Amino acid sequence: GIQVEQSPPDLILQEGANSTLRCNFSDSVNNLQWFHQNPWGQLINLFYIPSGTKQNGRLSATTVATERYSLLYISSSQTTDSGVYFCAVAKRYNNNDMRFGAGTRLTVKP
Protein backbone atom coordinates (compact mmCIF):
# COMPACT_ATOMS: atom_id res chain seq x y z
CA GLY A 1 0.00 0.00 0.00
CA ILE A 2 0.88 3.65 -0.23
CA GLN A 3 3.22 4.96 2.49
CA VAL A 4 2.47 8.41 3.90
CA GLU A 5 5.05 10.30 5.96
CA GLN A 6 4.37 13.56 7.73
CA SER A 7 6.85 15.99 9.19
CA PRO A 8 7.56 17.32 11.68
CA PRO A 9 5.86 14.98 14.16
CA ASP A 10 5.54 17.76 16.71
CA LEU A 11 5.55 21.53 16.39
CA ILE A 12 5.27 24.20 19.08
CA LEU A 13 4.59 27.80 18.08
CA GLN A 14 3.87 31.13 19.67
CA GLU A 15 0.58 32.70 18.69
CA GLY A 16 1.01 34.75 15.52
CA ALA A 17 3.79 32.62 14.04
CA ASN A 18 3.62 30.90 10.66
CA SER A 19 4.25 27.20 10.00
CA THR A 20 4.62 24.67 7.21
CA LEU A 21 3.62 21.02 7.54
CA ARG A 22 4.81 18.45 5.01
CA CYS A 23 3.30 15.22 3.66
CA ASN A 24 5.31 12.83 1.47
CA PHE A 25 3.69 9.86 -0.25
CA SER A 26 5.21 6.86 -1.95
CA ASP A 27 3.06 6.44 -5.06
CA SER A 28 0.96 8.43 -7.45
CA VAL A 29 -2.41 9.42 -6.02
CA ASN A 30 -5.62 10.87 -7.36
CA ASN A 31 -6.97 11.93 -3.99
CA LEU A 32 -5.21 13.84 -1.21
CA GLN A 33 -6.88 15.49 1.75
CA TRP A 34 -5.79 17.37 4.86
CA PHE A 35 -7.67 16.96 8.14
CA HIS A 36 -7.49 18.67 11.51
CA GLN A 37 -8.22 16.77 14.71
CA ASN A 38 -9.00 19.18 17.52
CA PRO A 39 -8.02 18.52 21.15
CA TRP A 40 -11.46 16.97 21.74
CA GLY A 41 -10.88 14.38 19.03
CA GLN A 42 -13.17 15.70 16.31
CA LEU A 43 -11.83 15.32 12.76
CA ILE A 44 -12.56 18.08 10.27
CA ASN A 45 -11.76 18.08 6.58
CA LEU A 46 -9.61 21.08 5.60
CA PHE A 47 -8.68 20.59 1.95
CA TYR A 48 -9.19 18.24 -0.95
CA ILE A 49 -6.03 18.89 -2.98
CA PRO A 50 -4.64 16.12 -5.24
CA SER A 51 -2.72 18.82 -7.13
CA GLY A 52 -2.27 22.58 -7.23
CA THR A 53 -2.83 25.19 -4.55
CA LYS A 54 -5.85 26.18 -2.49
CA GLN A 55 -6.43 28.75 0.21
CA ASN A 56 -9.03 29.05 2.93
CA GLY A 57 -8.49 32.02 5.21
CA ARG A 58 -5.22 31.64 7.10
CA LEU A 59 -4.70 28.12 5.79
CA SER A 60 -3.40 27.17 2.39
CA ALA A 61 -2.18 23.93 0.82
CA THR A 62 -0.04 23.01 -2.14
CA THR A 63 0.41 19.57 -3.69
CA VAL A 64 3.16 18.80 -6.20
CA ALA A 65 1.89 15.48 -7.48
CA THR A 66 4.86 14.79 -9.77
CA GLU A 67 7.21 15.02 -6.77
CA ARG A 68 4.80 13.25 -4.40
CA TYR A 69 4.48 15.78 -1.63
CA SER A 70 2.00 18.22 -0.19
CA LEU A 71 2.45 21.21 2.10
CA LEU A 72 0.00 22.79 4.52
CA TYR A 73 0.68 26.39 5.47
CA ILE A 74 -0.75 28.01 8.58
CA SER A 75 -0.27 31.76 8.85
CA SER A 76 -0.74 33.97 11.93
CA SER A 77 -1.43 30.89 14.06
CA GLN A 78 -4.02 31.02 16.84
CA THR A 79 -4.46 28.83 19.90
CA THR A 80 -7.52 27.30 18.23
CA ASP A 81 -5.21 25.88 15.52
CA SER A 82 -3.80 23.45 18.08
CA GLY A 83 -4.40 19.77 17.47
CA VAL A 84 -3.17 17.11 15.07
CA TYR A 85 -3.03 17.63 11.32
CA PHE A 86 -3.36 14.55 9.13
CA CYS A 87 -2.64 14.03 5.49
CA ALA A 88 -4.58 11.22 3.78
CA VAL A 89 -4.22 9.85 0.26
CA ALA A 90 -5.90 7.36 -2.06
CA LYS A 91 -4.93 6.02 -5.44
CA ARG A 92 -8.48 6.21 -6.70
CA TYR A 93 -10.50 9.36 -7.22
CA ASN A 94 -13.13 8.44 -4.69
CA ASN A 95 -12.82 8.29 -0.93
CA ASN A 96 -13.31 4.63 -0.18
CA ASP A 97 -9.69 3.64 0.59
CA MET A 98 -7.93 6.55 2.25
CA ARG A 99 -4.53 5.98 3.90
CA PHE A 100 -3.46 8.37 6.64
CA GLY A 101 -0.09 9.62 7.81
CA ALA A 102 0.83 9.59 11.49
CA GLY A 103 0.08 13.30 11.77
CA THR A 104 1.77 16.49 12.96
CA ARG A 105 0.85 17.58 16.48
CA LEU A 106 0.69 21.38 16.61
CA THR A 107 0.64 23.31 19.86
CA VAL A 108 0.10 27.07 19.67
CA LYS A 109 0.96 28.91 22.86
CA PRO A 110 -0.62 32.27 23.78
Added chain:
Amino acid sequence: NAGVTQTPKFQVLKTGQSMTLQCAQDMNHEYMSWYRQDPGMGLRLIHYSVGAGITDQGEVPNGYNVSRSTTEDFPLRLLSAAPSQTSVYFCASSRRGQGNYGYTFGSGTRLTVV
Protein backbone atom coordinates in the same frame (compact mmCIF):
# COMPACT_ATOMS: atom_id res chain seq x y z
CA ASN B 1 -29.09 17.15 9.95
CA ALA B 2 -27.03 15.11 12.45
CA GLY B 3 -24.20 14.08 10.06
CA VAL B 4 -22.43 10.90 11.20
CA THR B 5 -23.59 9.47 14.54
CA GLN B 6 -21.58 6.87 16.42
CA THR B 7 -22.74 4.95 19.47
CA PRO B 8 -21.66 4.26 22.11
CA LYS B 9 -19.08 6.98 22.88
CA PHE B 10 -17.29 4.83 25.45
CA GLN B 11 -17.22 1.08 26.05
CA VAL B 12 -15.29 -1.33 28.25
CA LEU B 13 -15.26 -4.99 27.25
CA LYS B 14 -13.76 -8.09 28.74
CA THR B 15 -11.51 -10.24 26.59
CA GLY B 16 -13.61 -12.63 24.52
CA GLN B 17 -16.80 -10.59 24.60
CA SER B 18 -18.48 -9.47 21.40
CA MET B 19 -20.12 -6.18 20.60
CA THR B 20 -21.30 -3.96 17.77
CA LEU B 21 -20.26 -0.35 17.23
CA GLN B 22 -23.03 1.56 15.53
CA CYS B 23 -22.62 4.16 12.79
CA ALA B 24 -25.43 6.02 11.06
CA GLN B 25 -25.42 8.91 8.59
CA ASP B 26 -28.32 11.01 7.35
CA MET B 27 -26.62 12.66 4.36
CA ASN B 28 -27.42 9.92 1.82
CA HIS B 29 -23.70 9.26 1.36
CA GLU B 30 -22.79 6.22 -0.70
CA TYR B 31 -19.39 5.61 0.91
CA MET B 32 -18.83 4.65 4.53
CA SER B 33 -15.65 3.56 6.31
CA TRP B 34 -14.37 2.44 9.69
CA TYR B 35 -10.98 3.49 11.05
CA ARG B 36 -9.13 2.83 14.26
CA GLN B 37 -6.79 5.38 15.79
CA ASP B 38 -3.93 4.27 18.00
CA PRO B 39 -1.43 6.63 19.65
CA GLY B 40 1.26 7.80 17.22
CA MET B 41 -0.11 5.78 14.30
CA GLY B 42 -2.71 7.99 12.71
CA LEU B 43 -5.89 6.37 11.41
CA ARG B 44 -5.91 2.90 9.88
CA LEU B 45 -8.70 1.68 7.63
CA ILE B 46 -10.54 -1.41 8.89
CA HIS B 47 -13.40 -1.92 6.41
CA TYR B 48 -15.25 0.22 3.94
CA SER B 49 -18.40 0.15 1.83
CA VAL B 50 -19.24 1.78 -1.49
CA GLY B 51 -22.96 1.18 -1.18
CA ALA B 52 -25.65 -1.00 0.35
CA GLY B 53 -24.72 -4.67 0.09
CA ILE B 54 -21.07 -3.97 -0.84
CA THR B 55 -18.17 -4.09 1.62
CA ASP B 56 -14.42 -4.57 1.37
CA GLN B 57 -11.41 -4.92 3.63
CA GLY B 58 -8.96 -2.17 4.47
CA GLU B 59 -5.51 -2.30 6.08
CA VAL B 60 -6.43 -3.99 9.37
CA PRO B 61 -9.61 -6.08 8.95
CA ASN B 62 -8.77 -9.08 11.17
CA GLY B 63 -11.11 -9.50 14.14
CA TYR B 64 -13.81 -7.24 12.69
CA ASN B 65 -16.91 -7.83 10.58
CA VAL B 66 -19.14 -5.36 8.78
CA SER B 67 -22.34 -5.37 6.80
CA ARG B 68 -24.25 -2.68 4.93
CA SER B 69 -27.92 -3.54 4.61
CA THR B 70 -29.03 0.11 4.22
CA THR B 71 -27.42 3.28 2.90
CA GLU B 72 -27.67 4.90 6.33
CA ASP B 73 -26.11 2.28 8.62
CA PHE B 74 -22.69 0.63 8.73
CA PRO B 75 -22.18 -1.34 11.97
CA LEU B 76 -18.78 -2.73 13.00
CA ARG B 77 -18.79 -6.03 14.88
CA LEU B 78 -16.05 -7.30 17.15
CA LEU B 79 -16.46 -11.06 17.27
CA SER B 80 -14.20 -11.87 20.23
CA ALA B 81 -12.59 -8.78 21.75
CA ALA B 82 -8.85 -8.77 22.44
CA PRO B 83 -6.73 -6.21 24.33
CA SER B 84 -5.05 -5.33 20.99
CA GLN B 85 -8.40 -3.92 19.88
CA THR B 86 -8.27 -1.21 22.53
CA SER B 87 -8.44 1.93 20.42
CA VAL B 88 -10.57 4.85 19.32
CA TYR B 89 -12.84 3.94 16.43
CA PHE B 90 -14.06 6.44 13.86
CA CYS B 91 -16.72 6.04 11.24
CA ALA B 92 -16.67 8.27 8.14
CA SER B 93 -18.93 8.83 5.17
CA SER B 94 -18.74 10.65 1.86
CA ARG B 95 -20.57 11.03 -1.40
CA ARG B 96 -19.55 9.09 -4.45
CA GLY B 97 -17.55 10.82 -7.11
CA GLN B 98 -14.33 12.61 -7.90
CA GLY B 99 -13.52 15.37 -5.52
CA ASN B 100 -14.14 16.39 -1.95
CA TYR B 101 -17.70 15.26 -1.64
CA GLY B 102 -18.21 15.90 2.03
CA TYR B 103 -15.83 13.51 3.79
CA THR B 104 -17.35 13.54 7.29
CA PHE B 105 -16.27 11.78 10.47
CA GLY B 106 -18.29 10.76 13.49
CA SER B 107 -17.17 11.78 16.97
CA GLY B 108 -15.59 8.41 17.74
CA THR B 109 -16.02 5.45 20.10
CA ARG B 110 -13.35 4.89 22.73
CA LEU B 111 -13.08 1.14 23.35
CA THR B 112 -11.09 -0.49 26.12
CA VAL B 113 -10.67 -4.27 26.25
CA VAL B 114 -9.51 -5.63 29.61
